[in-house]
Amino acid sequence: MNDPGLHNPALPTKRPSLFRAWWPAAVWTVLITFESTDYFSSQNTGSMLYSLLTRLFGDINLYDFLIWHHYLRKTGHVVGYGVLCLLLLRGWRATFARTAAWHPPSALLALVATAVVASLDEWHQTFIPSRTGSVWDVLLDSCAGMVFLAVAYVWWRRQGVQEPVA
Numbered sequence: 146m147n148d149p150g151l152h153n154p155a156l157p158t159k160r161p162s163l164f165r166a167w168w169p170a171a172v173w174t175v176l177i178t179f180e181s182t183d184y185f186s187s188q189n190t191g192s193m194l195y196s197l198l199t200r201l202f203g204d205i206n207l208y209d210f211l212i213w214h215h216y217l218r219k220t221g222h223v224v225g226y227g228v229l230c231l232l233l234l235r236g237w238r239a240t241f242a243r244t245a246a247w248h249p250p251s252a253l254l255a256l257v258a259t260a261v262v263a264s265l266d267e268w269h270q271t272f273i274p275s276r277t278g279s280v281w282d283v284l285l286d287s288c289a290g291m292v293f294l295a296v297a298y299v300w301w302r303r304q305g306v307q308e309p310v311a
Contacts, residue, residue: 166239170232174262177225181266186275187218222282223289230259230290231297247301252294259290 183189191214199205237251263286267278 163236163240167236170229170236173225173229173232177229177262177266178269180221180225181269181273181276183273183275186273187214188275190214190218219285222285223292225289226259226263226286227289227293229262230255230293233258234294234297247298252298256287256290256294260287263287 179185191211194214195205195207195210198210233255234251237254238248241248241251243251260283263283266286267280267283269278270276271278
């Protein structure tokens with residue numbers, strides 16, 4: 146009853162809402178899981194995209210399209226898992242009540258969690274006949290997380306944000 150934060154909502158709380166911190170990562174993980182289904186197999190996305198592009202632009206060299214489609218899918222891995230890693234970083238930082246500065250344990254946990262999600266995603270794909278699980282995709286996804294974390298770290302440093310002195 147004597148806690149001033151209970152009666153004055155303008156006072157900041159010690160820790161942000163963990164639900165607010167984690168829901169974006171949870172939703173992103175569900176999105177990745179959905180993209181791991183048969184609906185987003187290379188055959189399905191390739192045939193839909195090829196059909197759409199030939200209707201819009203006329204005949205397209207199939208060989209060139211297949212190469213472009215492969216790199217587009219790998220770019221999706223990089224962006225998808227890079228963003229996941231940043232969302233996990235956001236969740237871990239809030240969990241440890243670190244909002245103003247770079248927090249290495251949060252970054253490490255975000256990277257490990259990204260690798261775990263990537264591994265489970267590829268393992269899941271081994272049970273889908275139109276998909277294949279690949280350790281190389283796990284490596285690509287984990288490296289993407291690491292690169293996005295490095296960019297976030299550089300951004301934090303350029304912003305001049307330092308760890309608070311205890």
